[in-house]
Amino acid sequence: MSTLEIKDLFVSIETDQGTKQILKGVSLTINTGETHAIMGPNGSGKSTLASTIAGHPRYTVDSGSITLDGEDVLAMSVDRRARAGLFLAMQYPVEVPGVTMTNFLRTAKTALDGTAPSLRHWTKDVKEAMTQLRIDADFAQRNVNEGFSGGEKKRVEILQLELFKPRFAILDETDSGLDVDALKVVAEGVNREHSKGNMGTMLITHYTRILRYIKPDFVHVFIDGRIAEEGGSELADRLEDEGYDRFAVQDQTTAGA
Amino acid sequence: MAETTQIDTSEKARIGAPADQEKVAIDGFTEEGENLSPFNAGSEQHGLKKHSHGDAPVIPEASRGERLKSYKLADFAPLTGREEDWRFTPLKRLRGLHDQPLTGTGPEVRVSGASNIRVETVDRTDARVGTASIPEDRVAAAAWEAFTEATVVTIPAETEADCEVTIAITGTDETPAAQHLIIHAEKFSKAVVVLDHQGKTTLAQNVEMIIDDGAQLTVVSVQEWDDDAVHASSQQARIGRDARFKHVVVSLGGDLVRLTPSSRFTAPGSEVEMYGLYFADAGQHLEQRLLVDHAVPNCKSRVTYKGALQGQDAHTVWVGDVLIRKEAEGTDTYETNRNLLLTDGTRSDSVPNLEIETGLIEGAGHASATGRFDDEHLFYLMARGIDEKTARRLVVRGFLNEVIQQIKVPVLEERLTEAVERELAAGNL
Numbered sequence: 001m002s003t004l005e006i007k008d009l010f011v012s013i014e015t016d017q018g019t020k021q022i023l024k025g026v027s028l029t030i031n032t033g034e035t036h037a038i039m040g041p042n043g044s045g046k047s048t049l050a051s052t053i054a055g056h057p058r059y060t061v062d063s064g065s066i067t068l069d070g071e072d073v074l075a076m077s078v079d080r081r082a083r084a085g086l087f088l089a090m091q092y093p094v095e096v097p098g099v100t101m102t103n104f105l106r107t108a109k110t111a112l113d114g115t116a117p118s119l120r121h122w123t124k125d126v127k128e129a130m131t132q133l134r135i136d137a138d139f140a141q142r143n144v145n146e147g148f149s150g151g152e153k154k155r156v157e158i159l160q161l162e163l164f165k166p167r168f169a170i171l172d173e174t175d176s177g178l179d180v181d182a183l184k185v186v187a188e189g190v191n192r193e194h195s196k197g198n199m200g201t202m203l204i205t206h207y208t209r210i211l212r213y214i215k216p217d218f219v220h221v222f223i224d225g226r227i228a229e230e231g232g233s234e235l236a237d238r239l240e241d242e243g244y245d246r247f248a249v250q251d252q253t254t255a256g257a
Numbered sequence: 258m259a260e261t262t263q264i265d266t267s268e269k270a271r272i273g274a275p276a277d278q279e280k281v282a283i284d285g286f287t288e289e290g291e292n293l294s295p296f297n298a299g300s301e302q303h304g305l306k307k308h309s310h311g312d313a314p315v316i317p318e319a320s321r322g323e324r325l326k327s328y329k330l331a332d333f334a335p336l337t338g339r340e341e342d343w344r345f346t347p348l349k350r351l352r353g354l355h356d357q358p359l360t361g362t363g364p365e366v367r368v369s370g371a372s373n374i375r376v377e378t379v380d381r382t383d384a385r386v387g388t389a390s391i392p393e394d395r396v397a398a399a400a401w402e403a404f405t406e407a408t409v410v411t412i413p414a415e416t417e418a419d420c421e422v423t424i425a426i427t428g429t430d431e432t433p434a435a436q437h438l439i440i441h442a443e444k445f446s447k448a449v450v451v452l453d454h455q456g457k458t459t460l461a462q463n464v465e466m467i468i469d470d471g472a473q474l475t476v477v478s479v480q481e482w483d484d485d486a487v488h489a490s491s492q493q494a495r496i497g498r499d500a501r502f503k504h505v506v507v508s509l510g511g512d513l514v515r516l517t518p519s520s521r522f523t524a525p526g527s528e529v530e531m532y533g534l535y536f537a538d539a540g541q542h543l544e545q546r547l548l549v550d551h552a553v554p555n556c557k558s559r560v561t562y563k564g565a566l567q568g569q570d571a572h573t574v575w576v577g578d579v580l581i582r583k584e585a586e587g588t589d590t591y592e593t594n595r596n597l598l599l600t601d602g603t604r605s606d607s608v609p610n611l612e613i614e615t616g617l618i619e620g621a622g623h624a625s626a627t628g629r630f631d632d633e634h635l636f637y638l639m640a641r642g643i644d645e646k647t648a649r650r651l652v653v654r655g656f657l658n659e660v661i662q663q664i665k666v667p668v669l670e671e672r673l674t675e676a677v678e679r680e681l682a683a684g685n686l
């Protein structure tokens with residue numbers, strides 16, 4: 001079993017208007033086999049948390065720690081983090097010019113495993129995973145994300161999740177921009193991987209609808225760079241009914257005090 | 258996403274005219290046709306600097322087909338840099354090719370490879386001189402007046418060369434020099450000819466390519482000069498009936514390399530493919546100006562040029578002129594240029610020009626895109642476990658491979674792949 005532990009994390013970014021504090025003391029522990037939903041309104045810092053874990057250079061960690069089985073994640077380069085077993089399914093996957101999906105997937109798999117996958121098995125694995133996620137075979141020959149629709153990009157992120165088999169998967173709004181059918185397909189992909197029992201999942205979402213397909217063990221509500229409330233999956237149901245307004249009010253009160 | 262854009266117009270249209278001329282607007286086209294490409298759209302999200310046109314005022318020309326052609330140097334006015342076809346070229350770095358006598362002996366020419374072809378050295382009175390080319394600029398005309406001997410490579414009629422032909426062009430000194438080469442593919446012959454440029458040079462060159470009826474000729478011009486070489490080369494092809502011509506430009510080495518390849522159809526039923534690959538490092542100027550002249554009906558042309566740039570003041574220029582004349586009914590043409598900026602401080606100019614004088618065509622389109630490999634691309638690949646060096650190479654190799662694969666001479670493909678690797682290594686990528 002593995003543990004990803006985030007302790008009292010403060011993160012800021014540089015903007016034209018100066019330094020902006022985004023995460024203001026986030027603590028969270030995820031174990032293998034657990035699914036944690038992170039919910040919160042726009043701009044509350046969800047993607048910042050995800051990108052900071054993955055090591056995006058835009059974000060500065062001012063204090064706090066992230067460890068993976070006790071190892072300092074913040075000291076690792078972006079690629080080392082991935083090789084250590086962290087996977088970020090991005091909210092806005094970028095288009096990478098010049099690199100076909102086939103080439104990209106094989107290069108990444110080789111980097112992650114330290115050895116090239118056996119070509120025969122690998123081709124079969126890729127084909128199968130693509131079929132299950134209902135990704136057309138011709139996507140293999142296209143450049144990474146180039147000209148893919150929003151929904152296609154998300155499916156390709158989950159394709160990578162299934163092929164790379166990370167220890168911890170961070171899914172940043174993988175549900176947004178998906179119609180109901182695509183949402184089901186994507187959720188099935190995540191559940192398939194999760195059910196193997198070797199992965200912990202951090203599921204970032206704005207809406208509760210994906211939680212009908214992926215059952216969280218824990219729900220954390222993010223407000224203004226902090227976790228404002230935590231609970232089990234019943235908390236998601238309450239958010240479904242009440243929205244985030246309750247927290248917004250609370251937040252203003254504390255701010256004014 | 259479909260990248261092809263077809264124009265179907267019954268009026269004379271001119272796209273990509275010089276900036277100070279009246280432009281004919283066609284829906285969906287900008288001057289560079291850059292909104293046609295998802296590649297470009299994607300990269301613009303990341304603050305892409307658009308490729309720019311020259312800053313100097315430009316002397317416009319009415320139509321590409323009306324450009325001055327002459328064997329006489331005196332017919333071309335001295336260059337100022339404001340001419341439409343010289344506006345991107347740093348004349349100062351031509352090392353006298355445009356305003357000094359071309360007195361050097363020039364690089365040595367050595368032909369090897371196939372055993373069933375003819376190689377001759379002829380003087381300028383030979384009947385074949387001037388059958389495919391007429392100089393279209395001052396440097397080409399200067400070279401025309403200055404050369405004393407030409408090398409003629411002939412693939413005899415109905416002969417398939419028994420292996421590829423290599424014309425090794427090796428320079429050893431920097432005195433401005435002229436050179437003349439003729440490649441003649443006779444009726445129904447078939448061959449691959451590689452022009453392999455290496456060493457030091459200051460060279461103005463004319464290459465005439467004659468493709469007779471039914472012939473299939475591939476010419477690959479590789480510029481792997483030393484760092485300080487200067488090379489201006491006019492490579493003109495005259496294409497007969499039902500012929501196939503493939504022209505591949507690979508420019509990697511040299512301080513200033515300026516190629517002006519052109520394909521002229523003279524009879525129906527022929528097809529031309531023109532490919533180019535260039536990789537400019539810090540300070541290098543690599544320029545290519547193409548012309549495809551559809552002067553007869555039912556011919557097809559495809560142009561694909563790709564360039565990578567890295568390092569301070571790496572500069573590339575691609576201008577693709579496609580002319581579909583009134584007689585050229587049934588023409589099918591598409592040209593595309595893509596550039597990949599690997600670092601800051603680079604500049605890539607890309608200008609497709611399509612002139613259409615008849616509406617009765619199969620299709621005509623162009624695309625030009627300049628993208629940037631930036632931190633977001635790098636982050637995406639590294640977040641999948643790929644280290645930085647591998648990530649950059651993956652992108653560049655993938656990008657340029659499309660053209661390398663077209664060469665179809667395995668030894669050369671391998672050599673060029675290695676050369677690209679060396680370029681990458683040199684740039685500390």
Ligand SMILES: Nc1ncnc2c1ncn2[C@@H]1O[C@H](COP(=O)(O)OP(=O)(O)OP(=O)(O)O)[C@@H](O)[C@H]1O
Nearest residue numbers: 013015022040041042043044045046047048049206
């Ligand atoms: N590059 C940036 N420049 C300026 N502000 C930024 C930048 N990146 C993030 N922010 C700001 O940081 C805050 C948190 O952003 P973040 O993307 O983490 O929110 P989020 O919870 O993921 O929102 P969403 O639900 O819209 O995805 C927001 O106020 C956002 O505007």
Ligand SMILES: [Mg+2]
Nearest residue numbers: 046047091173
């Ligand atoms: Mg977000």
